[in-house]
Amino acid sequence: MNRENDREMPADYRQYRLTRTQRIAFALAGCNAVFAAAWFVYGHPLAGLLLSPAGLLAPRLAAGALLKRRRERLRREFKDMLQALSALLSAGRSVENAFQALESELKLMMAHSRSDLLREIRIIAARQRNGAPLEEALRDFAVRAGMEEVDRLAEALAVCKKTGGDLVDVVRRTSVWIGEKMEVEMEVAVVTAQKRFEARVMMAMPFVFVGLLQWIAPDYMAYLRHGPGLVVMTVCLLLLAACGLWIKRIMEILP
Numbered sequence: 582m583n584r585e586n587d588r589e590m591p592a593d594y595r596q597y598r599l600t601r602t603q604r605i606a607f608a609l610a611g612c613n614a615v616f617a618a619a620w621f622v623y624g625h626p627l628a629g630l631l632l633s634p635a636g637l638l639a640p641r642l643a644a645g646a647l648l649k650r651r652r653e654r655l656r657r658e659f660k661d662m663l664q665a666l667s668a669l670l671s672a673g674r675s676v677e678n679a680f681q682a683l684e685s686e687l688k689l690m691m692a693h694s695r696s697d698l699l700r701e702i703r704i705i706a707a708r709q710r711n712g713a714p715l716e717e718a719l720r721d722f723a724v725r726a727g728m729e730e731v732d733r734l735a736e737a738l739a740v741c742k743k744t745g746g747d748l749v750d751v752v753r754r755t756s757v758w759i760g761e762k763m764e765v766e767m768e769v770a771v772v773t774a775q776k777r778f779e780a781r782v783m784m785a786m787p788f789v790f791v792g793l794l795q796w797i798a799p800d801y802m803a804y805l806r807h808g809p810g811l812v813v814m815t816v817c818l819l820l821l822a823a824c825g826l827w828i829k830r831i832m833e834i835l836p
Contacts, residue, residue, distance in 0.1 A: 622788070662702070719738065
């Protein structure tokens with residue numbers, strides 16, 4: 582068991598690598614979506630064929646969304662880890678022994694055993710067994726995860742070891758600080774949820790409007806699908822895409 586943990590490779594949580602199957606699936610879905618949208622707007626399949634390569638950006642967008650979800654889950658699990666660590670330290674364990682026992686404690690708290698944090702705990706415990714300082718292992722995790730909270734914990738542990746501070750109190754305070762920070766982020770997410778929905782509706786409305794015009798007045802739409810009308814439709818699509826990117830940047834107020 583220890584040999585398997587020692588061979589476990591650290592992950593970089595600052596980027597998300599899609600599998601080959603995922604890349605192909607997202608690329609096909611993106612190309613098909615762009616093809617359908619272009620055919621719908623311009624009224625000709627040739628437009629869909631010309632614009633469908635834009636769907637190749639879908640894997641990058643999907644990787645960004647999956648990375649954000651992964652990091653959010655990692656932060657929630659780290660908060661649970663701090664609570665378990667505080668309980669182990671309160672029971673009289675040293676911080677090194679507490680990290681060795683954390684995996685079995687966290688398995689009881691988490692729904693699945695293949696979580697990123699459990700893998701990181703196994704890596705930290707393995708590095709400890711190989712003689713590496715705990716603070717060094719935590720700082721390495723902090724760099725790969727891009728998490729300020731982990732770096733704060735590593736610094737606090739290093740200071741406590743040098744000055745003889747109360748580790749239990751430090752871990753407890755760090756857990757409270759992270760919990761309060763996450764609660765504020767959740768409140769902000771609730772407040773912006775309605776605005777996110779409104780933004781999606783606004784982005785969909787032009788397509789609904791075009792569909793209604795095509796159904797009610799197809800002769801009117803015919804002018805927009807020939808000659809200067811194609812230029813007008815193209816400019817409208819570019820403005821809509823720019824507006825979507827702008828709204829996305831405004832809504833990305835959470836880390």
